[in-house]
Amino acid sequence: DTEVTQTPKHLVMGMTNKKSLKCEQHMGHRAMYWYKQKAKKPPELMFVYSYEKLSINESVPSRFSPECPNSSLLNLHLHALQPEDSALYLCASSQDLLGTRIAFFGQGTRLTVV
Amino acid sequence: AQSVTQLDSHVSVSEGTPVLLRCNYSSSYSPSLFWYVQHPNKGLQLLLKYTSAATLVKGINGFEAEFKKSETSFHLTKPSAHMSDAAEYFCVVSDASNTGKLIFGQGTTLQVKP
Numbered sequence: 001d002t003e004v005t006q007t008p009k010h011l012v013m014g015m016t017n018k019k020s021l022k023c024e025q026h027m028g029h030r031a032m033y034w035y036k037q038k039a040k041k042p043p044e045l046m047f048v049y050s051y052e053k054l055s056i057n058e059s060v061p062s063r064f065s066p067e068c069p070n071s072s073l074l075n076l077h078l079h080a081l082q083p084e085d086s087a088l089y090l091c092a093s094s095q096d097l098l099g100t101r102i103a104f105f106g107q108g109t110r111l112t113v114v
Numbered sequence: 115a116q117s118v119t120q121l122d123s124h125v126s127v128s129e130g131t132p133v134l135l136r137c138n139y140s141s142s143y144s145p146s147l148f149w150y151v152q153h154p155n156k157g158l159q160l161l162l163k164y165t166s167a168a169t170l171v172k173g174i175n176g177f178e179a180e181f182k183k184s185e186t187s188f189h190l191t192k193p194s195a196h197m198s199d200a201a202e203y204f205c206v207v208s209d210a211s212n213t214g215k216l217i218f219g220q221g222t223t224l225q226v227k228p
Contacts, residue, residue, distance in 0.1 A: 004157075031214050042204055042218035043158070056213060090157055099146045099208035100165045103216060105157040 003027075004106035006091050012112045015081060021109045023074040023091030029104075031097050032074040034066060035090040037108070043090055049074060050097050081113045116141045116207045120219035128227050133192040135222045137205030140186065147188045148206040148216075149179055158204065164188060175199070200226045 004025045013019050023032065031050050035043035048056035049068040057066075063085075065077040074091055088108045094101040121136040139145060146165045150158040162173025169181045179190045188205060203222045209215035 006157075033214065040221075042221055045215060048214045050214065056215070088155070092158075094214065097212050097214040099210065099212050101208075101214075102148070102160055102163060103214075105150075105159070107157040108155075110155065 004091055004093055004104050006089075006106035006109050008109060009107065010110045010112075012114060013078065013081065014114055015083075017081075018077070018079045020078065021076040021089055021091075021111075023076075023093075023106055024072055025093040025104070026072055027093065027095075027104065028071075029093035029095050030071060031094045031101075032068060033092040033094075033103065034064075034074070034076050035092065035105075037088040037090055047076075048097070055097070078111075081111075083113050086111055086113045116145065116210060116217050118205050118207050118217055118219040120203075120205050120222050122222050123220065124223045124225065126225040126227060127195045129197055130194050133190070133195045133199065133224065135190040135203050135205075135224065137188045137190065137219060138186050139188060139205070139207050141207060141210065143210050145210075146208040147179075147181065148208070149173065149177070149188075149190050150204045150206060152202045152204065154201075161190070161203075195224075195226045197226050197228065200224055 034046040037043040047066045052068045067075040090108045091106040092103045094103045117140040119138045148163045149161040162171045164181045172178045205219040
């Protein structure tokens with residue numbers, strides 16, 4: 001199983017809402033990632049978790065709050081988002097942080113903030 | 115610091131003709147290089163990777179890439195384009211410090227005409 005599963009696939013939320021994105025993998029990977037991708041652009045790294053600990057936060061606004069409850073699961077909690085936060089949010093995982101490792105990506109959550 | 119430049123933002127080919135997507139990299143060490151493909155509103159799928167083994171790397175769906183250190187290039191090729199190859203392609207280099215960071219090129223949109 002080389003799959004990274006993200007739910008939901010689509011999400012529309014108001015600027016005062018609180019919602020969460022979920023990501024799951026069962027490959028035994030110990031590194032997990034959140035990326036944000038705007039249209040016609042490459043993915044931008046947001047957060048990196050290694051062995052369930054946050055190792056990188058790319059200066060992401062606090063309205064995005066990541067959580068890694070266990071080695072298979074990664075959440076992204078959203079609160080008081082802005083319309084410019086509308087994007088495709090991608091989760092990825094890799095065996096660990098070594099540069100030779102392959103990152104496996106999920107299908108993404110298409111987020112629209114209204 | 116590592117960087118990646120994809121030399122063409124848009125490539126258009128006819129079905130059945132060869133595909134060439136160009137990528138140059140900059141790295142102070144022996145890099146790990148990847149090509150990913152992204153179909154519309156989908157996640158990223160790995161096509162192939164180079165990690166200092168054979169310089170000619172074969173990937174999925176008939177794609178291959180050649181690592182040329184002297185030219186700092188990692189161009190992606192396919193002998194015969196198929197309509198299903200129409201997608202966005204990203205050339206990626208991994209961060210030298212094993213942080214899990216990936217450095218993406220800006221992407222090349224491949225159009226395949228019937």
